Amino acid sequence: MMRHRSLLVPASLILLGVAGACDRTPDYVLKKKQMVDLLTDIHKAEGVVDLNRTRYGSDSMRKVMKQSVLLRHGVTQEQFDTSMVWYGHNIEKYIEVYDDVIARLESEVAEVDADQGGARVDMAVVGDSADAWPESRMHRYFYGQPDAMVRFNLRRDENWETGDIYTWRFYKSNMQSPLYYAIAAQYTDGTSDYMTGTTTGQGWSEIVMQIDTARTAQNVYGFATVSPAPGEAAYIDSIALVRTRFSPDHYDRASVRTYTPGRE
Incomplete structure (x- = not known):
């Protein structure tokens, strides 16, 4: 029994090593889930800005809104910019991230529509x-x-x-x-x-x-x-x-x- 336990330890380490090897994102770049979470919130914030253009009409107010999202996620502007550059040069990863962002946003929109009985679109044009x-x-x-x-x-x-x-x-x-x-x-x-x-x-x-x-x-x-x-x-x-x-x-x-x- 002790022999079987000793074999489990290196096997689990091997599995962890394989899982780590699958993620080739550099340490200085935000991981895929972090990017999806962050970009989803950024796009939601931009939607608020677009629907309240009297309040957020200036570029400075838009920047404040974006900075507040970055701060909430514990990400600096430099980290975000660096990550966007890396994903922009790794198209497959970029597509994966945005596919998840789109799916997340569309799912949230569908939930809002269901909660409001499909009234969201009608309300948007009043x-x-x-x-x-x-x-x-x-x-x-x-x-x-x-x-x-x-x-x-x-x-x-x-x-x-x-x-x-x-x-x-x-x-x-x-x-x-x-x-x-x-x-x-x-x-x-x-x-x-x-x-x-x-x-x-x-x-x-x-x-x-x-x-x-x-x-x-x-x-x-x-x-x-x-x-x-x-x-x-x-x-x-x-x-x-x-x-x-x-x-x-x-x-x-x-x-x-x-x-x-x-x-x-």
Whole structure:
């Protein structure tokens, strides 16, 4: 019996060694579970910011919000930045982390929907400033993806007003290829307004669509697409489509083009 016990000790040590060998994350980098927990909370905090843009409108307030999340997790800005760089250079690990973050966030959203009887989306589009984004908050683009496109289509409801402003906002991560976007509004008279463009690099992108005050919009729709290079795996996250009311001080349609059927 004593002989069997002596064999158990080295066997358990071997198992521990194998488990440790499977994790090749350097000591100076946050482990996968730490990254998933931290990024999940960061994206939730950013969602609060997007829904309270009057209170958190400045970059300094956004930084304070992010720093509070890092502090709660016991992580410094330097540790977070270093870890993001490492995961950005180890795409497979990066994808694993964000797949878990997306699954976690979508699970929490589903729980909220269930608790509120599916009322979350209806509540989100009520009020003078609201996030009307109807789809997932994150999207992954990777080489060989059959459908590398984010789409949305909002139809008019009782909360719409003429002259509404739609601000489409998202954060780009690990993106090497250009992202092409279009956002459009279709009016009851058959005409349409649209904006197209390209954005590159990392960080925030913001597209502002001003609805015409003289026409009645019946739907607002758009898409964002990327053609990733071989080996590229990029994300956009914290996606929001914030609707605000008409303001004569901020009425700007310089980038908006109009299409009228039957005209060249």
